[in-house]
Amino acid sequence: MAAGSGDEAGDAGGASWRLIGPASELSEKRCRLMYSPLGHDADVCLFYVKGEFFAMDARCAHSGGPLCEGDIEEADGVLQVFCPWHDYNFDLRTGKSGTTLEQQVYEVKLEDGNVYVKHAGHLSLKPFPADQKT
Numbered sequence: 001m002a003a004g005s006g007d008e009a010g011d012a013g014g015a016s017w018r019l020i021g022p023a024s025e026l027s028e029k030r031c032r033l034m035y036s037p038l039g040h041d042a043d044v045c046l047f048y049v050k051g052e053f054f055a056m057d058a059r060c061a062h063s064g065g066p067l068c069e070g071d072i073e074e075a076d077g078v079l080q081v082f083c084p085w086h087d088y089n090f091d092l093r094t095g096k097s098g099t100t101l102e103q104q105v106y107e108v109k110l111e112d113g114n115v116y117v118k119h120a121g122h123l124s125l126k127p128f129p130a131d132q133k134t
């Protein structure tokens with residue numbers, strides 16, 4: 001898996017394991033957008049590629065492009081998402097790119113058939129009401 005196992009409680013920077021949903025459903029799509037109550041800039045992508053889940057900030061570090069809509073390619077064993085706006089690539093595991101830009105990535109774990117993402121805030125597969133006001 002893309003993530004660690006073991007520690008149940010969140011510790012790093014106040015992050016906690018957030019239950020996202022059943023792996024059987026989440027693996028049906030290559031990418032799901034997980035909404036943050038903090039607004040669009042804090043949304044997170046949940047990718048499912050080659051049998052693994054990866055979580056990464058959804059807005060590209062360059063100019064905010066929607067990474068969920070990007071192409072995914074593997075080069076030299078490295079899975080990368082290519083931003084649909086200017087084609088910058090980011091390593092799904094590390095968030096690093098061929099540039100100085102870097103995406104924030106988050107740990108993912110599977111437990112009892114459910115996907116969890118370690119994140120400081122709540123994440124939801126549906127938009128939060130606050131998002132709909134703007």
Ligand code: FES
Binds near residue numbers: 065086087088
């Ligand atoms: S916004 Fe993603 S590469 Fe420019």
